[in-house]
Amino acid sequence: MAEFEGGDVGSIFRPTEEEDCCPFTIYLQTVSCGGDDSSDLVNNPAALLSGERKTVREIAEAVSFELDCSRETLISSNELVREHCLVGEARPSLIHEVADGISDRIHSVGISVQHVLSHECSSLPIFTGVGIESTLEQKGSHDEIVLNGLCSGKVSEVFGEQGFGVIKDLVSNDPVVTQAAARVREHIASMMKTVSMVQQINEQDRIKYCEVMQRDVGRFDIALDDAPGLREFVSYASFGLAEINDLEVAHDHWDAERAPWLEVIDACLGADNYEYCRTGVVVSTGGCRATSRQYWHADGQEELAPRQAVCLFIPLCDLTNTSGFTSFWPGSQLYKQSSLLEHGLPDKMPEGAIIQGKVNYGDCIVYDYKLIHRGEANHMQEGEMRPIVYVIYTVHGYSEPNFNVSSIYDVLSRPSRTEDPATAAAVDSSLS
Known part of the structure; x- marks a missing residue:
């Protein structure tokens, strides 16, 4: 035998x-x-x-x-x-x-x-080489990757195969990220109030503006590059890459010249071959406005083109069955999306075909912009949100239009459309 x-x-x-x-x-x-x-x-x-x-x-x-x-x-x-x-x-x-x-x-x-795509990547690919404490002074090399504890290789090679990976406990003690997390939560609260006022003005408004885009029911994508108190983080994420106009930040606020995840981005896109694109936060709400799971999709739409962009996820909470998470389809970035998604996907995929991105606060996920994925539902209580900060890096010359050009504040500057006096007063207060 x-x-x-x-x-x-x-x-x-x-x-x-x-x-x-x-x-x-x-x-x-x-x-x-x-x-x-x-x-x-x-x-x-x-x-x-x-x-x-x-x-x-x-x-x-x-x-x-x-x-x-x-x-x-x-x-x-x-x-x-x-x-x-x-x-x-x-x-x-x-x-x-x-x-x-x-x-x-x-x-x-x-x-x-x-x-389709049922293969040996049956758990999260983990980028190794990062210290347990993961302080900026002790950051290690992200030159190796382990898949399911079975095989290892260079990040650039395995990322090319699977299309994503996890950097464990990278920013748990990062002072810039910790400070930015608090500012992001404040900006989310402020922006959601603005969204609520706009929806009172026009209940049919799907919220598609340069500051915020509604991706689905209870799911919002909020731009952060110009958000209050986040210039330092944006500079941190882009330091040494593309210049940020009118950004004057003293770099002595942190202990390293570059964000610790940029070493991984170097391996994924090639050092000196990419630039900073933008930063935002995806928010999914819980409770009666709970989000449903997204459709399978890829952020990048260029089929079979060379790798053009990667996205870094920095969850501001643990991603669990309750809070929800992002599911990934490993290797799908290598193939034509129209072929893979033409007939949709079944509710249940075989073990190993779909990877659940359940990670903790402090972990980072990096994925190819053409990788097929979806956000799962948020099952938390009313008012509880699942915020995930993202940073996008693109090869030189790649355009990533994902927000509209009109401003949400232009709607608020037209209070004559508002019949409710209380709402009109709130609008005036927000603009003062």
Whole structure:
């Protein structure tokens, strides 16, 4: 009987020398389907083997491996992820053929769209090299990355494959971020009052302005570059990159010339190859105005273009099942969004296909702007918000228009539209 090395995601099955079967190294991943019926995947064409399409079960039988799990899917080794291409509308896995210990051919494995992108990245990719305390004086190198505790490599390589990663406990004790977090919360409260007044003036107003954009019910994107008390943070996030007009901030307020996450951005976009774009905060409300989950989407819309931008998330609270979080589709940035999203996504994806971005305050998430993701619902109480600060960095020359040009304060400057005297008084007070 064949030997099975490891026993976890990414384990390697190797047929023994006595067995008369094809010399394949097969990377297996168990996928929970929530039911006993395994025919869906088994009956789908799963591989190209010796020029013939084979199902997962047939491949397992070809190497004398008993398929005793509810579902099995074939996945690629970490070194080969970048080599494969789409089969129809599904991102394939791989079968790695071995001859004398050297891979000489790769067979594409096509799977149904419901199982797209199920591979070895079954937990958050963690950027290592950051000290536990993560103080600015003790910041380490973010040159290595660990995926699910199984494989490691350069940040630039693995980020290119998975499209996102987590920098653990990076800003917990960062004085600039700590001070900015308080200012951000104050600005959110002020802006939400302004939004409320505008909605009283015009109940149909979807809130699409240069200061704030309503992305969905109870979900707002607030610009921070010109927000009160945040010049220091903006300068911190952009120090050494693009100049910020009329920004006069003494840099002796912090202990490092650059924000600690810029080392990771260097690896993702290439040092000296990018510039600061903008800073904002995405707010999701709880209670009776609770947000629903977003549709799957990508922020960048250029399909199959070279990497153009990355986004850094700095959550101002722990991201849990209650507060909600962002779900990511690892590797989806490498493929045409129209192909991956043409038929939508099922409510339940196989284990390993979707990664839940549950992180703590102090952690940072960085992701490719073309990575498909969605914000999950906020289940907290009325008035409780989930604020996530983001900083966008783009390659030189890339334009990122995500806000309208009109100002929300232009609406408030027209109090004649307001019939309610109390609202009119509030508008006058806000403008004084």
